[in-house]
Amino acid sequence: MRIACPFCGERENGEFTYLGDAAPKRPNFVVDGGESPERIEDAFYDYVYLRDNLAGVMREYWYHGGGCRSWLVAERNTVTHEFIAVTAAPGAGAASAMRAGE
Amino acid sequence: MADFSWNTQSPLERALVPGHHGVTGTQVGVMLEEVRDINLVQVMARRGKVVETVKAAKKVFGVEPPSTPGTAAGRHATLIWSGPDQFIAFSARSERDHFSKLSDAFAGVASLSDQSDGRCLIRIGGPRARQALSKFCSLDLDDRAFPPGAAATTSIDHTATNIWRGADSSDGHAVFHILVFTSFADSLWHTIQDAALEYGVQASLAHTA
Ligand SMILES: [Zn+2]
Numbered sequence: 001m002r003i004a005c006p007f008c009g010e011r012e013n014g015e016f017t018y019l020g021d022a023a024p025k026r027p028n029f030v031v032d033g034g035e036s037p038e039r040i041e042d043a044f045y046d047y048v049y050l051r052d053n054l055a056g057v058m059r060e061y062w063y064h065g066g067g068c069r070s071w072l073v074a075e076r077n078t079v080t081h082e083f084i085a086v087t088a089a090p091g092a093g094a095a096s097a098m099r100a101g102e
Numbered sequence: 103m104a105d106f107s108w109n110t111q112s113p114l115e116r117a118l119v120p121g122h123h124g125v126t127g128t129q130v131g132v133m134l135e136e137v138r139d140i141n142l143v144q145v146m147a148r149r150g151k152v153v154e155t156v157k158a159a160k161k162v163f164g165v166e167p168p169s170t171p172g173t174a175a176g177r178h179a180t181l182i183w184s185g186p187d188q189f190i191a192f193s194a195r196s197e198r199d200h201f202s203k204l205s206d207a208f209a210g211v212a213s214l215s216d217q218s219d220g221r222c223l224i225r226i227g228g229p230r231a232r233q234a235l236s237k238f239c240s241l242d243l244d245d246r247a248f249p250p251g252a253a254a255t256t257s258i259d260h261t262a263t264n265i266w267r268g269a270d271s272s273d274g275h276a277v278f279h280i281l282v283f284t285s286f287a288d289s290l291w292h293t294i295q296d297a298a299l300e301y302g303v304q305a306s307l308a309h310t311a
Binding site: 007008009011012014015066067068069070088092093094095096 | 148152184185187188255
């Protein structure tokens, strides 16, 4: 299987490491109910432990450790293993992350 | 109190045995060289400072660093792409304050790391270099995919390497350069030499000009 790194081009999958779902965002204390200890605890529990087990297309973090050492976001079909798109994760290279937690 | 004396020595001190190896006779399919006396400086743009880093590089080397996998021939140095917004400045070992001069030139815009003694440079040429490389390198090294001036960061034998193609030799064969961490150089040298034995290997030491 080959994965197209947006920086390096097509590479064998052995050069990449899988992290997991790119959807979870680190809870923001104010937005996610910092005034309520239960709500913020729930939000963190969800962020740290709970994952959806999708059959179909999902966005995932992959790391090109055997190449350019960049974090990437891949859109992959978990049923067919087809990679639909691979883009740089926010903050790759010298770019600024779009917002905190990403 | 014990006295310590530090001697710099090549990581290939034992692995590199100059001369002919492999097939009997004098056939040389692969020329394998360690290139010594190198200067290597890793330059990484700081967050949001890509434009400034490119500008500083242009001032020092007379060329812009490659923004995609490849090399750029600059003043007294070759700039090798090593990842997004970063490159390696490769040159012949020269004056002692080479690194501090570069540090000054990139002050505040890029982070620099002196890798001159951290990496080992191996050069592979000859008519069968590509066949030997294809046994352990998963990149497409065909002329169309990897012409002179192409570069890549890739895993070879589970080891992080920088590989680039220089100018062809005078007899028209492709020449590949591989940078590897010094601690993995011995192992990688054996891998390369073993892969090339069937073509006949000429192993030697080279020094940068
Ligand atoms: Zn990459």
